[in-house]
Amino acid sequence: MRDKLIKQLDLTGYIERFEGLLARPKPLFIEGDRSLHFRFIRALEEVEFKAPPKVRDCKDMWMRLGKQAVLGLEEIYEVVKIVRYFMYLKNLRIENVLGEWLAQIEIPAPIVDLSKMFDAKGNLEEHVDERLASLKAAKRQNREAIRQTLSRMLNSAKLSPYLVDRQIHYVNDEEALLVRGGFNHVMKATVIGRTTAGFFYVIPESIAKLKEKEAGIVSRLEEVYYDIAKKTSRMLGEWLKFLKFIDAAFDRFDHYQARMQMARLEDLNFVMPDRGEAIRLADFAHPALSHPRPVSIDFTKDVLMITGVNAGGKTMLLKSILAAAWLSKYLLPMKCDAKKTYIGSFKKIEAIIEDPQNVRNDISTFAGRMREFSRLFSQSHVLVGVDEIELGTDSDEAASLFKVMIEELVKRHVKIVITTHHKRLAAMMAGNERVELVAAVYDEKNQVPTYTFLQGIIGKSYAFETAERYGVPRNIVQKARVEYGEDKERLNELIERSSTLERELHEKRRQLEHRIEALEREKARYKELNDTLESELYAKKRELEAIYAEATKQVRMALKAKDEKSIHRQLNRAHKTVQKAKIEAPKRLESFAVGDRVKYRKNRGTIIALKAKEATIEVEGIKMRVPLSELKRSGNPPKAPKKKTVSVTLERSKATAGVKLDLHGLRAEEAIEKLDKFISDALLAGFDEVLVYHGIGTRKLAHAVRTFLKEHPSVKGFHDAPPHMGGFGATVVEL
Structure with missing residues (x-):
């Protein structure tokens, strides 16, 4: 059932890419507290880590260990890979909730020692058993003896006339020489093969003896390997509970890391399913689309009815809503604005999309649809998507039937997304406060769908326009318009006029929102500038206070002097000190806006961001942060009304102040x-x-x-x- 839904929602490619990041195959659902899993996934965002190694499913191994079976060394190495990865994670010293979880996993000393028995390729280290070193050395010496013997034969003048070539051939993993007939006059050998040209593959008798010796060494090695595997399996059986625990923990972390890798590789975000059943998507992009147009939709009501133009994206909008809810349910990342996206929690997600007609089962399209709908009446807290709801029967009869069925399903807490070309059902449902209408927008001027949507209106299907666009003769389309009837065409005109007004309102609202955002940015910029100026003013005030303190100190010294000359001398010093306290008017920064063309030194670029005293400009694709004071306009400056400037001048009294x-x-x-x-x-x-x-x-x-x-x-x-x-x-x- 899960695979069917994935296919219906066009998520097959996405899931294949995700499952390729897992260390081993497993169900997508993570058992346990979903909010806790979400915290762990977000905690992993702060960590740079290497992906876990690919490992096999160990459940069969645990079952056999419980029955005191002996595992093979390659199976034991699977355990080593899991243990080593957790040792690596613990050494990362992660300082968040994930680090706390890893710190609680204590690996027993015997299991740690086990991880030291193998090298990085899974081969046993020679220090594990003293017999291994001598046997492996003997095997290497024997292999070298075989190589040298073959080399001597290939260079033998006696054998040379019988050699077809001077290469070592491998026949059934056996080293052999390719020789002509009559070789037995100069060499004893066993024939193991023959070519179509009449040549022979042979194993020299001296090589056969060396191979027999090697087989004995390998046999003794296998005995040693079995002894090691037997002892190790006995030890693993004693720690079976821990092995099952760390195996489950490995699967749990594997879930987390694969999701995080998917998010990083494809620049995706996570949305935690929330309480309730509302869905609000902000800039959601379906994973199946290579160049998607982001979707933003408010689906807080119980029913979302999508109408409008053919091939305008109605079905993809339905799939996008269901796909977003499904990805959120399984804590899988998606392309969206996570801060503005809200997705409720559903027990089940179903899609009624395909034509259920089946000749083998003798079932019609409409009968199949009725069977699919009948199953919904026994369920609750389900999200359902229905594509082309009136498919397979008379639209007027279906409209009445589906209206009643939808209203009943809503009472049972079934949330439904519907696409339809027929306006009767949409008109009947429009007055229901639990129903949200959405129309696919059509570009009348260019006569193409826009793949955008407007809420609150019924959309026209544009069947005649679509027929003309795809080559149906105009006279035939015109006849169809006449048959369709003037009254219905007037209804379409009213629908289109309503859609046009709604689009205009939507565009004005969008422009207003952009203006508000720009004003908010400007407000934040001026606040930052004000804070900066206040800091500078405070610093200047402290500087002036220090200057005046020095001046008054000199005046007090003058007051304490007994002679007139000394008094005047100290007053002159005080006056010179006060002269240092010059307050210069701040440099007036020229007013710039985002998008202005500016010149910075020898570079010309465009402002892409503004702060109080600096701007970010883009010059030939390179972004630079520069002081506003060093910017000049490039090209014609924007026209702005002249502002009156007010200057305040503080003059000192001409009369000399005395003490x-x-x-x-x-x-x-x-x-x-x-x-x-x-x-x-x-x-x-x-x-x-x-x-x-x-x-x-x-x-x-x-x-x-x-x-x-x-x-x-x-x-x-x-x-x-x-x-x-x-x-x-x-x-x-x-x-």
């Missing part, structure tokens, strides 16, 4: 006004400490000054000046 203010003799109002301006100038100059003289007198002026300072937002604090700077008659203000 001392004398308020003697002023009324309180005048003093406060002068003090306010003095503090503002000091703040602009970057001073963090100034001195205000107000005298002692009646203390009114001092009180007014200190009241003002308490309320000033930029004043951090104030206190009486030291005795040498005015004492109680002056106040030191901290800004």
Whole structure:
């Protein structure tokens, strides 16, 4: 049944390629927790590994070991291959859920020792048994003796007249010489064959004796091999449970690695079956198509009815939906946008596609279809695909019958994909909220199918247009149009008009989505640019703070100086320090967009991606990431409305800011006004400490000054000046 569905869905080639990646044949289904298997497969994405060796099915070996049978050395080597591969995997030190699973597999010491008994080609190492080394050495010496003996004979002057050629011939795996009649006068030999030309294949008597000796050596070797196999089989029988466990683990990993290799080789993605029965495909490509047009379809309802143009891909859409669900069910990779694809879980997937007519069973097309449908009423949670649903009977009668049958199957949780050319059934089902209509789109202008689909409408079959396209005379097609009837043709026109409006709406929506995507990219780019500028601003602020800290330090040193010259000298130094704090306006980057032609140094290319301060451009097929500041437009720049620029200039006060203010003799109002301006100038100059003289007198002026300072937002604090700077008659203000 599985093979039949694979053939119906055109997945035979895909499955053959997949099974070629397995270490040994096995069912496609992985027994156990599917979500856990999915995690293991995804964990394998992070690992670079070599494929497992090809191994034979070991179930018969385990059964014979259980009966204390002796395995052959070639069978024992199959066990060694499995053990060695797990030792290799464990040495990879994988750090994820897969690594945790491998770490739990502890290989017993006797099994590890077994893996050291064979070389990479499956031959026993000589250290396994001391007899092996001597017997193999004897065999090699005997072979060399045979070679040298034959060589002497071929170069013998006595035998030369009887030799047909100077080659060693192999007859039934026996070394022989090709000689003429009369050879027995110079050499004793046994004839083992004869040519049509009358020549003889012979084995010299000396060679026969050496071969007899070799046979004795081989016999003794076989005895040693049997002894080793017997001892090893006894040991394997003691570890039979472990061998069955690691054999099952090997099959499990084989499932994972073959799927991962398939995904890597063909650039495929995995989609885990989810709860529910909804199906949403995004850019799915059927594996059987060499140049597929990706399919995106929303099949969240219970029934999907596909109508429209002949040869427009309706059947392939049906097969694509069923194939995607089947691949997901078996955790096999597929070509799709995995992030946007959603596939529900189904107990079974069935395809009613082929014509069931069978002369041998005396069954008609429609009767066969009814038999296939009757089986569905006893099932639930099944995904079914039905191609050409009204096949084999009157379409009007079939429409009523199938409408009732479909509605009943839906109640039994059967999800159905249907293709049909007949609009009656589609029209009858259109009002059902559980039914989704999809139409294959036809290009009226070029009169060809587009192999694309629109949801929500009934498609016209374009039978007349297809007939004309494939060479049916136009006058015959015109007669058919008349017979078809004007009222039905008007219905087709309405269907086509609806399809056209739907296509236009679809195209506008697609363009709008592209614009939204472009705006989102631009928004992300400006956010990145804003973050970059904020970082630069923060760094510049720290730099300015350091400069102003140095300047104010020099000012404080000036305040502490006793003579006027020293004060002016320190103030001049502070002024020079402040001059270093120049803020340059950032370079305005020219506005570019993806697709713009640009010049970078001597290269001309096209922008294919943009970031805040860099762009990716393509130059003669080579992609480069370059700074935006080094790009220039190549060709005509895009027209854009001129934008008004606003510049802000900060000018320093022409009046020189001082660090001392004398308020003697002023009324309180005048003093406060002068003090306010003095503090503002000091703040602009970057001073963090100034001195205000107000005298002692009646203390009114001092009180007014200190009241003002308490309320000033930029004043951090104030206190009486030291005795040498005015004492109680002056106040030191901290800004």
